[in-house]
Amino acid sequence: VNRARSWWSEDQLERPCSLPSPLRVLLSHSAQQEEMSQKGDCNRWYRRETAGSVCTWLKELSHSGGGDKRHSRRPALKVLCLSPSLGGRTKDSRARSPGRTPIGVCWLAPEQTAGKRKPFVYTQGQAVLNRAFFPCFDTPAVKCTYSALIEVPDGFTAVMSADTWEKRGPNKFFFRMCQPIPSYLIALAIGDLVSAEVGPRSWVWAEPCLIAAAKDEYDGVIEEFLATGEKLFGPYIWGSWFGNLVTNASWGEFWLNEGFTMYAQRRISTVLFGEPPPRTCPRGPASGPGPARLLLGRGGCQPLSCRAGPAYTCLEAATGRALLRQHMDITGEHHPLNKLRVKIEPGVDPDDTYNETPYEKGFCFVSYLAHLVGDQDQFDDFLKLKRKRVDSIPGFEFDRWLNTPGWPPYLPDLSPGDSLMRPAEELAQLWAAEELDVRAIEAVSISAWKTYQLVYFLDKILQKSPLPPGNVKKLGETYPKISNAQNAELRLRWGQIVLKNDHQEDFWKVRDFLHSQGKQKYTLPLYHAMMGGSEAAQTLAKETFAATASQLHSNVVHYVQQIVAPLGR
DSSP: OEESSSOOOHHHHTSGGGOSSSEEEEEEEEEETTTTEEEEEEEEEEEOSSOEEEEEEESSOEESSOEEEEEOSSTTOEEEEEEEEOTTOEEEEEEEEOSOOSSSEEEEOGGGSSSSSSOEEEEOOTTTTGGGTSOOOOSTTOEEEEEEEEEOOTTOEEEESOSEEEEOSSSEEEEEEEEEEEGGGOOEEEESOEEEEEETTEEEEEOTTTHHHHHHHHTTHHHHHHHHHHHHHOSOOTTOSTTTTEEOSSGGGHHHHHHHHHHHHHHHHHHHHSOOOOSBOOOOSTTOSOGGGEEEETTEEEESSOBOOSHHHHHHHHHHHHHHHHHHHHHOTTOGGGSSSOOOOTTOOGGGGOSHIIIIIHHHHHHHHHHHHOBHHHHHHHHTTOOSOOOOOTTOOHHHHHHOOSSOSOOOBOGGGHHHHHHHHHHHHHHTSSSOOHHHHHTSOOTTOOHHHHHHHHHHHHHHOSOSTTHHHHHHHHOHHHHTOOOHHHHHHHHHHHHHTTOGGGHHHHHHHHHHOOOHHHHHHHHHHHHTSOHHHHHHHHHHHHHHGGGSOHHHHHHHHHHHSOTTO
């Protein structure tokens, strides 16, 4: 665990490279439209209170301290070990970027953007790609503040992940981040961008042709979530609550970030969309909540009494559980990446830890902790970091949770969501029948269903697929708000249903969705579905990838290649 500000573990004190506070990075970059490249300098100051070597992965670096250059297993990068520094001495290293970087920085031609007018560039640092953008300690264990001066061509705007933004003349933008953050959170985008205010402390940025839709999507929503989160977890600091203030010290512990984040997200939903759950969960016999307190079932362990919250939160959690089930069905439950604690060793890319396991299995683990604590107020105090230690609790199976792959040994009880889930399940069953009961189907109105109820319904349809011939066509005609939706969650699931049923009439919708976005969460499941489908679906996958690869992030390209044309095939 790495926490900014004033606290770190004894283990980190023994590893001086992991201390979060003494590092500051200054960036100076110039984007050149004609060459579609960038050039820049990076100065980095660090102050060491103890002697020790400083190591970082770099592409090219000139520095003031001397040292040896050694090659890593990634041929495009080099590792530089500076000589040991004396306590209290400040060192300065300086780097120059020679041009376009191969990873971490993505360049889009005008025709690849929504507006089709100007090129666009953006960075993606997570997990370990910012080392190819600027010299940095590319690990979440080290945090830094940073300043940046970005020079852009006429008519372009730069934005960064910073808390201070100033325009300095027609072509220069200055940014400052005063909150120490891990290097992967440093992000830059340059393009034809405009902004719209969507709350008293929040703005959305997009291309001019998208800004109205973006404002409509987020107006008022962000402040509502922030205000609710602050009531639950304390004042919002950039990148917190669990994205930066407390996070994983290495990518092998990615669940620590995302498991708590998913729990926090669903706690916020509990307050926003329904009554709070009971403050105290019944804890049963005086002997405490050991393994005997869990009821074993086909889906894992179920608590006997503790409830996860109101109906909407349970519904949303059920859709997440379905994604975890899909992921483990594809990889196999006992795949080593389906542990919460992943061993990062040669051959394991930290980006491979990005899957549903740290999110949804991590959420189940945090829910398990809340269940063991029993009192919601006490657990909220823990989440607010009011306590720096936690007493041991009977029945706590730490090693089993962290180091055993497979399905979570505990699942939060989602039965409070039955009022929303049962109608969706019953409707899905009607659509799976050999002969459709049209009258019964028409008696169910979905016009008032929220997005996650529609998502849950489609998850059930997908589980029952392939449907009898003609049912998917009729389904799409009956619910155009689903089959023609612009919501990404609905488009993903409709595409999966179309592919699993080989409904070629709607293959174009799959292709259009993949052309319109490149997010890994939505892209990889569709390629898995295409390559697991008919010959026509596999052809669609190869043609779509050939047409879109140039606009995808390098990580996404790598993973799609493994699906479409794996080694050895």
